[in-house]
Amino acid sequence: MSIASSERMLLRVERGKGGRYRNAMLSEDLLALLREWWKVGRQQGVMHRDGWLFPGQHAMKPISTRQLYRIVVEAAQAADITKRVGPHTLRHSFATHLLEDGVDIRIIQVLLGHAKLNSTALYAKVATRTVRTVTSPLDKLGLFRPTEISSDG
Template sequence: MTHPVLDAPISPLRQRLIDDMNMRRFSRETQRNYLRDIGRLATFLGRSPDTATADDLRRFQIEQQEDGVPVPTMNSIVSALRFFFTHTVDRPDLARKLVRLAHPRKLPVVLSRDEVARLLNATTCLKHQVALSVAYGAGLRVAEVSMLKVADVDSERMLLRVERGKGGRYRNAMLSPDLLTLLREWWKVGRQQGVMHRDGWLFPGQHAMKPISTRQLYRIVVEAAQAADIAKRVGPHTLRHSFATHLLEDGTDIRIIQVLLGHAKLNSTAFYTKVATRTVRTVTSPFDKLGLFKPGENSPDG
C-alpha cells in the first residue's frame, strides 16, 4: 500500500507542510518523522489527509490501538497530525480531536563514570571518541552532535552553539577545558586527513560535505559498549542521560541542568532525580538522627 502524501513527487500540500516545518527550523529527522506519520493517516484514508473528518481521526486512532501500536509511537503521530491540521491546513478543530495517551515513563539507562570512560576508550578512532565525548561532555542529543559545525565551537566563551536543537531552538551548550583539548586534537588530525574545514562539519560523514549520520553514531555507541563489556542497553541518548545524572549527583542546581540540556520544561529535567542514586546515598535519614542506636551498641538481633 502506498502513502499518497509521500509518493507524489512534490504535491502542493506536501510542499506547504515542508515549508511550515522549515520556517520553524525543524530538524531533518523531525521533518522525516512528520512526513511519515502524516503518511500513515493518508494510507488509512486512501485519500489526501487534508480531507479527514473528526470521525476519520477517531477511527484511525482506534485502529492504531487495536493493532498494538506502542503508546509513544501513537503520541508521536498525534504531534505530527496536530501540527499538520493546526498550521498547514488551518483546521485546529481537528487537532483538538486527537487524543494523546498517558503512559508510564521508563527510567533511563545511566552509565557510571567508570563505564563512560571505558566506553569512550573502546572507540576505534579519534573521530568516534570525540563525537561520543561531545555527546557526554556537553549533554547533546545525537542529532545535535551530528549537525555541529567547526564554527560552532566557541573557545573564547567556552560554549558550543547548537543551532538545530529540538523544536528548532537555538541554545548554547557547555564546553569544558578537557573537551576543548580533545576537539583541538581532532581538528589537527582531521586537517591532516583532509576532511576538516573551517566552514565544514565538525564530524564529517563518509563524504566530507555531509555530516556523520545519527544512525552511524548509534552504531558507534553500541559497538563501543560491546567492546567495553558493558551489558546495559546503550545508545547515544544514554550519554546525555548520564551527563544530566552525574551533574545532579555532583550537586548542580537542577535549573542549571535544565538550561544545559535545552529542556523547555523543568519536569523533564526533574525526572533525573529518580536515577541519581549517588544523591540518595548522601542524604541522612531522619531515622538515623533519632539516636536510637549508638556506635558500638549491639544490633536488635545481636
C-alpha cells in the same frame, strides 16, 4: 564549533533529538582533543574549512544519525558496557552524574536546555546515590537517640 563557542566553552550540537540544536558544556580536555581532531582531519583532507567537526560521508554534510548511533554502540562495547545504549544515553549519563555530584537540578535544567523542570526531574529518578545521601530533617532534630543497654540487667 566556532571560536566564539570555544571562548564560551560551549559545543553546539546541530540537528539533535527533535531536530533541535543544543549547546553542550565543553571541558578544557575535550577542547584540546577536538582541536587535535580538527587539525589532523584538515591535514588528511577529510575536513573542509567551512565543514562539520564530525563530517559524514561528504565533508560538507554532518555525520548521520545512524553513524553516530553505531559509534556510541561500538564505544560501549569497547568499554564492556552490556546495557543497551544510544547517543541519548550520553546526555542521560551526564545529567545523572551531575545530580550525583550535588549540582542543583535547576543548573542541570539550564545545561540540558529544558524549558520545564519536569523534563529535568526525570533524571532525578535514576540518581539513587543522591537520594541515599540525603539526611532526613527528622534525623537532624536528634530526637531519637539509641538507648544504651545496661549490662546490669
